[in-house]
Amino acid sequence: MDTTTQAGTAQGRSTAPSQPYDPAYDPLKSKTPGQGRDYAPTYWIGTAGEPPEDDGPVTQDMDVDVVIIGSGFTGLTTAIFLAQEHGIKATVLEANRTSWGCSTRNGGQAQCASGRLKRSQWIERWGLDTALKMHAECVDGMNTFKELIKDIDCEPQYGGHLYLAHRDKVMAKLEKEAKLLRETFDYDAQIIDADTVKRDWVNDSEAAGAMHEPEGIGIHAGKLAFGYHKKARALGATIHPSSPVQGWETRNGVHYLKTPGGTVKARAVGIATGGYTSQSLHPELKNRLLPILSNSLVTRPLTDQEIEACSFKTKQVITDTRILRHYYRRLPDNRVQIGSRSAISGKDAPAKKFEEMLIRDLHRKFPALEGIQIDYSWWGWVDVSHDMMPRIYQPDASQELYYALGYGGNGVMYSAQAGKRMAQWIAGQGQELDLPIFNSRLPFPNLREKVEAEVFAPFRRIGQRFLYRWYHLQDEVF
Secondary structure, three states, rough: OOOOHHHHHHHHOOOOOOOOOOOOOOOOOOOOEEEEEOOOOOOOHHHHHOOOOOOOOOOOOOEEEEEOOOHHHHHHHHOHHHHHHOOOOEEEEEEOOOOOHHHOOOOOOOEHHHHHHHHHHHHHHHOOOOOOOHHHHHHHHHHHHHHHHHHHOOOOOOEEEEOOOOOOHHHHHHEEEEHHHHHOOOOEEEEEEEHHHHHHHHOOOOOOOOOEEEEEEEEHHHHHHHHHHHHHHOOEEEEEEOOOOOOOEOOOOOOEEEEEEEEEEEEEEOOOOOHHHOOOHHHHHHEEEEEEEEEEEEEEOOOOOHHHHHHOOOEEEEOOOOOOOOEEEEOOOOEEEEEEEEEOOOHOOOHHHHHHHHHHHHHHHHHHHHOOOOEEEEEEEEEEEOOOOEEEHHHHOOOOOEEEOOOOOHHHHHHHHHHHHHHHOOOOOOHHOOOOOOOOOOOOOOOOOHHHHHHHHHHHHHHHHHHHHHHHHHHOOO
């Protein structure tokens, strides 16, 4: 046991933050996500209890077998599966506090999805045989997730996922997709008419009907993250917060990761940094993700009268059919959580107008909640790949470097499966994985050459602004 582990164990508590929360952090602009920064003020952190005991920051040079960069859902589940299934005890490096990024800023919705594409789009892209295998991977992923959370008190809300049509014209597409899911994928998706949705499920004033799918679980993201953390350490993994990777060299197949407290030498490295992946972390990842911001808020607990007025009978996870979708649900303590798009850049994220926009969306859906107190409001980065699908991949067969990234907002569930798959790669079993998300790199943005990607990267935000306007027209006008 190294000295940092002994120090962390002796403390018996989590490493305290050394810097305040940075509301304007931007992964495309900042060289690193900071060191020792405090959590964003999310509902999940505010109600999860004390962060779990860790192993303290790196304070000296270390020589280890496997390093995982990032202590969120993916990094921690990778460490869990490495220990459980392969007998490998990983060293997890975290720049700030445990699960500081995506894992404690999301909406807590675990859906049977991987990336942002529908099953019909999988068929268009890869053909039916591969689409069927991708569906089986997602179903297996949901089972992996259910098994992992059995002994974690993360307030699971089972029952499925309600995919709510926000306009009449969307229903034909939903009906077609539901038929495909039932008949081709043997997945029992059912169409519900508008009156039934509003009477028996939730009286969202925009509801023109819905598709209900059987798999979907709402969870408390903070309690899940802390549960993963405890499970990984109990299995022998060590977790070092306040230890950002600030330099990286690979010599003779060995990785040398420079942190403020010392250099960590490792045979294998798994990257699990999600939407908080800095451009400078490793050349392999530069320009391969488009991080986007999502806002989220949580109300005070609803009264019985407000629940009745909103006919908020379900506690299942809900999303609407907008491209710039809303995700929402009634939490176990009867609060409403809702999230959707936010600012384009980190510097604009703290602007009050984005919170106000989401509050207006809440009021539009639920007029009875107009004026309700908002107890929590935050935003966070989502790791979107340029083809809308994740990758769990080894980019160079000569180097033991792996990454699991690009969930596009569907990482709560699939991060567990991705951790399982990245553990397979690290343990030397990755060649058994034969799906497109396992055998190809994260792509550049519709460009073939790296030099072109680097030239045009600064203009991505300008393009994103125009894209958001186009999406808004598609969602609300056309």
